[in-house]
Amino acid sequence: MNTQFHITDELAWAAFDSRDRAFDGRVIVAVTTTRIYCKPSCPARRPLRAHVQFYCDPADARDAGFRACLRCKPDEVGRDRVAVARAVALLGGEDAPTGLDELAAAVGYAPHHFHRLFKRATGVTPAAYARGLKATRAVAALEQEERVTDAIYEAGYSAPSRFYETAGDRLGMTPSAWKRGGAGVTIRWTLAETSLGPMLVAATDKGLCRVSFDEDAESLRLRFPHAQIVEGDGALARLAADVVAEVETPGLDRDLPIDVQGTAFQEAVWQALRAIPPGETRSYAQLAAAAGNPGAVRAAGTACGANQVAIVIPCHRAQRSDGTLGGYAYGLDRKLALRRREGVREAKRGD
Structure with a gap:
């Protein structure tokens, strides 16, 4: 297949075989026995691989003598x-x-x-996306404005009460605490042993705010300079044990609480990452599409790099479109190890 998106026939077939919606609009699947073309997520029964051809867009398929599927409506x-x-x-x-x-x-x-x-x-509703944009503006405004109320109006809220309704869940702290650089927020931490090396696990009262390899309490203080950093208690120990279990035996579908913030796009990418089943992967292009901006492939990679809670937001399941690894903050050896534990089959080409 000659395609401007550099999608190989093998990758296109894998997307079609798994009904991957992220490839809808990026490749067209044509079935030679029926002379019908479909989008990859078409719910129809799959034909034999030998009876399938791939095209860049519907126009190319039509020029080759195929007609649109009435079930999945690929032209739309x-x-x-x-x-x-x-x-x-x-x-x-x-x-x-x-x-x-x-x-x-x-x-x-x-x-x-x-x-x-x-x-x-x-990955989110229009209302949730709009709230995310407002909250992101609020974070930026709180860092610039002298008064919290001014920042709230600057972010586009009709009244302070509208912001305070969701600010605690969104920011993980009150607006005034955010304005003071996190002052008044308590972060508990512990170092947990894993087969991939020691792991820092840190959490606020709302959830995990930092999960990382090769870091300690001092690095946590540098990252959150105005928060109160204290050693963890029994509750954190239990949470850390669940995180370690995700490292050692992934795939048990643990719903671990998190307290992290990013831009609306970053959070959409993180939601897409958390939705990937263990053993499966997504390309940065697929993640960008899932986050609502198919052209923001590089930004999707940056969102993976900005992930504060390794393992819990499984950015090790992200890769390049050709199937090779891409990057990983804690080393490609760890990324490979995590993926192998989940049963991921790696591309044969070198990274």
Whole structure:
């Protein structure tokens, strides 16, 4: 297959065979026995590999004599992606739509249909995405404005009460504590032994805020200079044991609490990472698409690098589009070890 996205036939078939929605719009699958072309996530029964060809887009498939599948409607994928991208841009603008009906109308979709479409593409609802954007602006404003109230209005909230309703969950601390650089927040830490080396586990009252290899309490103090850093108690020991278990025996679906913050895009990438089943991987391009911005492949890689809680947000399941490893903050040997424990089959080409 000659494609501008550099997707090999093997990768395209793997996406089609697993019904991977992240490849919808990036490759077209054509079945020679039926003369029908589909998107990779088409729910129809899979044909034999020998009866499948791949194309860059629907136009190429049509030129080759294939017709669109009436079940998965592959010609609509491009329109859907454009609509989601347009909605993301609208939500980030100064005159953002105030509700789902207005947003859906602006991009030409029915509200309920677009709600499902947006969540499938980004991992969050339009309302959650908008709240994330506001909270991200609030974080930036709190670092610049002298008064917390001014920062709240600057971020786009209609009143301080609207911000305080969700600020604790979003920021992990009160706005005034954030303004003081985390002063008043207690972070408990412990060093846990794993087969991959000692691991720092640190948490606030809300959840894990740092999980890393090759770090200690001093590195934690440098990262959170105004927080109260104390040794962990029994509750943290139990939480750390669950994290260690994820290292040693991944895949038991432990729902570990986290208290981390990022941009709306970073958090969408982290949600996409947490949704990957053990033993499976996603490319940075797939993660960017899942976060609602297919063109932000490099930013998806940066979001993986900004991950504060290794293992819990499994950025070791991210890789390049050609199947090779990419980077890992704690060394590629550890990344390989984690993936092998999950049963990941690595690409044969060198990284």
